[in-house]
Amino acid sequence: MRAILILNPFAGTSVMAETHQSEESNEEAILRGLRSYGIEPEVQYTTPEDAGKGLATKAADEGAELIIAAGGDGTIHAVASGLIERKSTLGIIPMGTMNNLAHSLGIPLPIEAACAIIAKGETRAIDVGKINDQVFIEVAGIGLEAALFPAAEAIKSPGVISTVHGVLNGLLTLLNFKPTKLKISFDDNTHHTYEAIQVTICNAPYYGAHFQVAPDIIMDDGELDVIIYRQFSKLAYIQHAISISQGRRVFQPKIRRRRVKSLSISSNHPVEIQADGLPHGHTPARVIVTSAALHVRVPTINTPGLHEGPELPGAQESSLLAGSQNKQ
Template sequence: MVQENPLAQMVMDTMELHLPGKLKTALGRPIRAKLIFNPGSGQPGESPQQLINILSEMQNQRILPEVFIVQPDSQIDHVVGDAIKAGIKLIVVAGGDGTIDSVVGAMIEKDATLGIIPTGTRNNVAFNLGITGNIADSVAILRHGRRLKIDVGRVHSGHSRRWFLEVVALGLISDLYPMADDFQHGNLAQIGGLLSTLASATPSNLKINLDGKKHLAITAHMLLIANMSYTGPHFQISPDVSFKDGRLDLFTFSDMSKLSMLTYAMLSRGGLVEGIHHYRAKEITVVSDPKMPVLADGCLLNQGTLSVRVQSRALRVMAGTELTGQPAPEPENDSQLSADATV
């Protein structure tokens, strides 16, 4: 059984909503929310003040949160599932990409909307959704942002299955991007690791099936299957990737030198390096020989074989006015959230 954190309860017990009548009318009726707060995201030493700031801004926006503090053994999907069953329509994650990933599975095709307050290290999902401001700006989006339905990917590799929002990676890319990120942030010691990894890397033979219709047989060092345009350290895979088109974007790196791959990773200029081949499909299967590692949103799953599919418009989210690297979306009808989520 999941226990609420006493710190969160103490904070909530001391909070009361006192707003003038005119301001209450301007802001609309209060909205119930489940706040999933991860104190281990980003800079843990800042988390107490972050929680206070978040609760204060939620009070200003007339959002009434039930707070859950994430612990190492927390079953966050169960917490979210119970909240949705209790009638809560807004699930707010204050944390990083990993915390967001942990709630997605419980929200697929559910009558609830995901809100994000980015307090992690990279905050890449929030970045894709145009949530790039401070805590006050992020909380304001919960009330005044755009409500969208976005695509979610499902990957199966060996005995591992999981949902993903950003990208599935196969091969060298799983080693290349983390080291390139460290190097870009001043860790010069990683240049040796980068060069060593590139020098020892060997390509694999890949058999790829797209929607059961198109078959590819290539030799490559790495492969990406993307749902979002940006991944990892705000690395742009390609400006053409969309999480609203009902398809996944496959990129193969079969005609690139190792130096070109390093340049691609270091410059973060997706789509500008020759030798990358781009395909789109709803379902993709890949078999690698020799076996390559499979990662989904940075989580190692297995080696060798993977199958992915897209679940179109499966997740409701609150987003900023402008999505990063994408044209402005048509907002979903948000009357359901404002009516059914209020108290």
């Protein structure tokens, strides 16, 4: 079995990371963990020019069966986007600040435990979403959240000036943002108009700052969960976001939720769009789900974001292959 490790060399070194180590110790720990199961990967590193998608696509085209992404959500999303509707399987070693996809799939944070899932877990096929021409693994959003993303990125950037600039821009965006009428078509057959401050389209239970707008989201049901914040004031929306980030769930009758395979959204004036935390233009938007588009290694039990079900063909073979290599 040919395995490729795509490593973000700077992941896990930030004091904000959930697992904090030096660059050298991270790589050493990953290789030690994989080798203990007989997996000897070729190591490739992300760069500012290629966050992982190009490396993953090339590796898949060259026949690599297992492609392991080691880094934060940005790295894992980039690698995953290069493997959509391909035969290669994604392994995940979470080393970021939020690690949302790992949390959604029940993948543990310690490097040794994540390596064990890659070697001894099962392969499952999960859905991915697409908004216009941009793929998303976790969530796409239209409205206030997307408008605030540039300010949030500035706040996260190093340096006091960047942080202050981000805070000021965020406050200005918040003050100037106005809810708009959104015309939404669900599965091409039902049409509704909402005055909404935000529409969140979820493929995974976790996104952003560990938000769980709908904890029961399933990533292999062939549908997307659409959360519509209708007739919310900006203050009410912020209060709701803080509440769910802290795990509190107060009944909110102004929220509308639908499960769909596709939707189209138009608006009276252009509204910002984000996909997995990256700005992606403005409305109108066409959103679709691609079922079972990404193969990924997950735990055999306690996988919160998936239906209970059998492994895909070849999953057991991969596990046995790793075990046999370990015995040689």
